[in-house]
Amino acid sequence: MKSLQILCPLRLLLCLGFAMTGLQASQVIANWDVVPFQEVKKAMSIGVVAFHETGVKVDFFVNGEKVAESKIPTPNPRTRVVEYQFTLDPAGYADGPLLLMAVAHPQAEGHEARVLDEITLYANAGGGISIEHVLWVDGENGSDDTGDGSEASPYASLQKAVSEVDDGGTVYLKAGKEYKLRSLKKNKEKRWTTISAAPGLSADDVHILTYGRDKNSTGRYGRSFVRWKNVSMYCDRSKAGYGNIFYFEKGMMTWLDGSVIYDANGRFAGTQPFNGKGAKVYLTDSLQRDLANAGGGFQRNVKIKDICSDIFRAHSNLVAINVSIDTIDRGETAAHPDFFQLHSPNKVEENLILYNVQAVNMGAQGIFGGGGEVKDAAFVNILLEKRPKDSHLKSQLTGTWTHVLLWNMTIDSQTFMFRQVAGLTEIDVRNCIFQNVTSEDAGHAGITVQNSHFSSGKLKLGEKATRGDPGFVSRDQSDYRLTQASPAYQSGQPLPGVPADMDGYSYHPVHPNRGAFADKNPGRGR
Numbered sequence: 001m002k003s004l005q006i007l008c009p010l011r012l013l014l015c016l017g018f019a020m021t022g023l024q025a026s027q028v029i030a031n032w033d034v035v036p037f038q039e040v041k042k043a044m045s046i047g048v049v050a051f052h053e054t055g056v057k058v059d060f061f062v063n064g065e066k067v068a069e070s071k072i073p074t075p076n077p078r079t080r081v082v083e084y085q086f087t088l089d090p091a092g093y094a095d096g097p098l099l100l101m102a103v104a105h106p107q108a109e110g111h112e113a114r115v116l117d118e119i120t121l122y123a124n125a126g127g128g129i130s131i132e133h134v135l136w137v138d139g140e141n142g143s144d145d146t147g148d149g150s151e152a153s154p155y156a157s158l159q160k161a162v163s164e165v166d167d168g169g170t171v172y173l174k175a176g177k178e179y180k181l182r183s184l185k186k187n188k189e190k191r192w193t194t195i196s197a198a199p200g201l202s203a204d205d206v207h208i209l210t211y212g213r214d215k216n217s218t219g220r221y222g223r224s225f226v227r228w229k230n231v232s233m234y235c236d237r238s239k240a241g242y243g244n245i246f247y248f249e250k251g252m253m254t255w256l257d258g259s260v261i262y263d264a265n266g267r268f269a270g271t272q273p274f275n276g277k278g279a280k281v282y283l284t285d286s287l288q289r290d291l292a293n294a295g296g297g298f299q300r301n302v303k304i305k306d307i308c309s310d311i312f313r314a315h316s317n318l319v320a321i322n323v324s325i326d327t328i329d330r331g332e333t334a335a336h337p338d339f340f341q342l343h344s345p346n347k348v349e350e351n352l353i354l355y356n357v358q359a360v361n362m363g364a365q366g367i368f369g370g371g372g373e374v375k376d377a378a379f380v381n382i383l384l385e386k387r388p389k390d391s392h393l394k395s396q397l398t399g400t401w402t403h404v405l406l407w408n409m410t411i412d413s414q415t416f417m418f419r420q421v422a423g424l425t426e427i428d429v430r431n432c433i434f435q436n437v438t439s440e441d442a443g444h445a446g447i448t449v450q451n452s453h454f455s456s457g458k459l460k461l462g463e464k465a466t467r468g469d470p471g472f473v474s475r476d477q478s479d480y481r482l483t484q485a486s487p488a489y490q491s492g493q494p495l496p497g498v499p500a501d502m503d504g505y506s507y508h509p510v511h512p513n514r515g516a517f518a519d520k521n522p523g524r525g526r
Contacts, residue, residue, distance in 0.1 A: 024426055026403045027112040028052045029378045030104035031319045031353050033076070033083055033300065035255055035282045036119035037191055037225065039129065039168060040090040040098075047076045047083035048102050048116065049321060049353055051378040051405055053428060055107035055496035058084040063099050071107075073497055075504065080301060081321050081356075082500045088121070095128030097121075107496065114351070114376075117317075122191060129191075133169035135161040136198070139177035158195060158208075159184060162223070167191055172198040173231065175205040180214050181233070184223035192255060196229035203232045203260045203287075210245050212237035212264075219246040227255040235271055236264040244272045245291075248279035255282040262290045267308040268331050292335070299323050309335035311359065314342040314349040314374050322502070325359035337364030339384060342399050344372030351376050356502035358383035358516070360478045366395035366414055373400035373423075380495075381502040382409040383480055383516045389413040399423055407495050410480050410515040411435060412455075412472075418447060429462070431492035433470050433515040437461055453488040453514050466491060470515070481517040488514035 030050035048070075050056040060068045068086035075082050088098075098121045105113045122129055135149035136142075142154035154174065155161045161171040162184045168191035173179060175198070197206040210219035213236050233256075237243050245261050248254065263271040273288055273295040274281055283296040289305040296302070297318060304311060304325040311325055312318065328337050339359050342349070349372060357379075366384045386393060394415040400423035409432040418424060418439040425446035436457040439447075449462025455470050471486025473479040482489045490511035500506050501518040512518065 025110050025112065026053070026106075026426060027376055028056055028104040028106050028114040029351060029353060029376045029403075029405065030056065030058070030102075030114045030116060031317055031351065032102070032116055032119060033079055033081055033319070033321060034119065034121075035284065035298070036121065037253070039122045039124045039191060040088060041124050041127075043087050043089045043091075045076045045078045045085050046088050046100065047079055047081060047085040048104060049073075049081065049083045049319070049355055050104040050114075051353070051380060051407075051497050052104075052106045052111065053405070053496070054111060056084065057105045057107060059103045059105065060086045061101040061103075062088070062093070064101075073499060075500075079321075080504070082504065090123035090125040093123040093125075095122075095124050095126045098123050130166055130168050133166035134172060135165045135169070136172050136174065137161045137179075138174040139179055140174075141176075142174075157182075162193065162195065162226075165193060167225075168193060170194040170196060172196055173206045173208075174198050175201055179206070179208045180217045181208050181210045181221055182216055182218055184221045184226070186223050189223070189225035192225050192227040193223075194227045194229050195231065196227075197231050201230065203230050203258060206230070207232045207234065209234065209236060211235040211243060219244060220249075221246075222249060222252075224249075224252040224254070227257055228259045230258045232260040232262070234260075234262045234264050237269065237271070240265065240269045242270050242272070244275040246274050246276075248274060248276035248281070250276070250278035252276070252279040253282075254279065255284070256286045256296075257283075258285045260287045260289070262288070263292075264290075266290045267292065267306050267329070268333055294325075307337075308333060309337045309364075310341050311338070311364075312340045312354065314340070314344060314352060314372070314377075316348075316350045316352070318349075318352040318354075320354045320357055322355075323357045325357075325362070327361040328359065328364040329361075330363065338366075338368040339364055340367045340379075341370065342368065342372055342374055342401075343370040346372065348373045348375055350374075353378050354380070354382060356381045358385075358502060360385040361387050363387065363391065363393070365393045366411060366416070368396050369398035369401065369419070371399060373402065374404065375402045377401070377403070378405040378407070379409060380405065380407045380498055381516045382406075382411075383502070384409070384411045384414060385478055385480070386412065386414040397421075397424060397427075402426055404428070405430075407431060407498060408492075408501070408514075408516050409433070410517070412475065412480065421446070430495060431512065431514045433488055451491065451493045451514060453491075464491075464493075466514075480515065481520065482513050482515065 033047040070084040136154035138154040142156040144160040398420040403426040466487040505518040
């Protein structure tokens, strides 16, 4: 690594501080905020999360016909996300598959729209696709031989029930004996089959072993389109070392909804949540805990707790919305923890969104570069709290990063380092609060910094920079909202498509705060 240069404030202000004199042509960053292949029986809000320096307009299409456009992101009550959206009413369509498409347009000429991948949902307002098929399982009192899958006469194994249930049906698991996951029968699935804790039970009541203690248990269960709802899934391997909760076959789709995944032996046992290439994993309202790394290509309203190493690894179309992380700690292991890591040698990872994500008690580097390229990425409303504060861990951008938005970030007690700047272009930094920023080469013109605050260091960086104590409400309690005495209070600039902070509180429409948090002001709404 090259040694850092101590640079005069004027030179950095001219070179790293760069007022935006002219935007380079760039593409909108946009992804669906919806799990595909669901049945839609009543009106449903369908959302897209999208960002661009000039603002965004999203056109929505159903079966090739434009049905709506959205120019302003608003709160979606279904997902609890502020996003571009429209209401899909299945009553207006024949029961059956609906092909949804969206195009996210920039709000200024000279830039490129993004056509999102088509997704399929199933209209079923009339019940013509299927009558909901429900089977029951009781590991203690059921029988695969004499049971018929009814609540009164349940099966004993989830394998038996899954083999009998219709595509798109539901298998309810009663509390009691621990369940063992084994291979599940494949049926050319097209819709989600739900395996769920029985009504009235929570994920704490139903536990499913995927690996360990039972030689026949396997997270390599083979079946696609399984929605694991309100259950806890875990491994209990006898020896620490590389392992996983699930091993997916190529092309598999899995959805964890309101569920928990964990290693019974804790974060230092070496367990990855998911393995296997070419699979798609959706997590909604779920918890990952006590694992070596976290995972999942789509995460919404997810909690992550007690992780040994990495949280996010760059891959194309990564979506993480409303995610909270508590405690990253490598302990005595040789792990190299990162909040976000780029390691994709000879690959371009494109169209990534981390939106409303906070990490506290983070014994890890923040954003860390490496081999490969990130192109079109948005880090919006992000909190990174490093503890212990006296460690030397830092965010380090290396490798190739093209068109990256760093908006409304609060980074406490960690230096943000533009380490190898030759590969950094179109890096747009706005309304951030940094502990400190350093650069290997302040003459690099690919980084634009505006309306940001710097807690320490000798330099003021960027247009309308402020410095000094940021005036957080309480670092000790991880409350990084701003007091009114803070120089970062109401000194930011309105950002297109970001009307609210990570908790849903509205930013001031003219004078928003810098950093990841608005005021807790009920008068302005949540």
